[in-house]
Amino acid sequence: MIKRKGTLFIISAPSGSGKTTLCTRLVESVDSLYRSISMTTRAPRPGEKDGVDYIFIEKPEFIKRQKKNEFLEWAKVFGEYYGTPKKHILHMLKRGSDVLLSIDVQGAMKIKRLKLEAVYIFILPPSLAMLKERLVNRSTDSKEAIRERLNISRKEIACSQKYDYVIVNNRLELALDNLRAIIIAERCKTGRS
Ligand code: 5GP
Secondary structure, eight states: OOOOOOOEEEEEOOTTSSHHHHHHHHHHHSTTEEEOOOEEOSOOOTTOOBTTTBEEOOHHHHHHHHHTTOEEEEEEETTEEEEEEHHHHHHHHHTTOEEEEEOOHHHHHHHHHTTOOOEEEEEEOSOHHHHHHHHHHHTOSOHHHHHHHHHHHHHHHHTGGGSSEEEEOSSHHHHHHHHHHHHHHHHHSTTOO
16 A cells, blocks of 8 residues: 655735635645644634634743744744644654644744745735735724734735745635645645655
8 A cells, every 4th residue: 555645735825815714615625634723822813712723822831832842833923922733743744644734924934944845835815905905804903903914914925936836815716726726736746655
């Protein structure tokens, strides 16, 4: 029997690009794709569940885990800490499962520096104006926070060329089809078995 190595898929996108919806729909519709649940010190948004959307922890707990080298990568985003728990992911990859990380550009570049084999996918919003509209409609951020998110978005978009694939999230279903196509193609690549 041929044994497959698990593939690490890393998805980044500016805040408000529809990345969370895309990732949720992707893991629902693709077999054997496991989404890593990050730890964060930010407060849950309405509707978010601990252990499902994120593992919500206090800052001292995060620092303690960071010092114990429990994160594959971590980053400070909008003043809060976010980290990818390492142990479970490495175990999943080793046993042949594919793992999806939805993380920011800083975290993705940290993983690149680790020289861990991964497929990097960047989701672009149709335009910055559309991004602003989505952030305003989401009603979870203050005007100041939206301005900061848009500034960071501009810098993140400039990094999109460092990714293997770029998808414009113009229409959700189309973007989802493109994402699925990337996963399937990567699974068929020679050298993955
Ligand atoms: P949000 O607070 O809007 O859920 O996430 C803010 C940003 O942090 C998003 O770009 C999201 O992808 C990123 N993020 C979420 N989890 C992690 C993580 O574990 N590591 C890193 N580096 N970024 C993360």
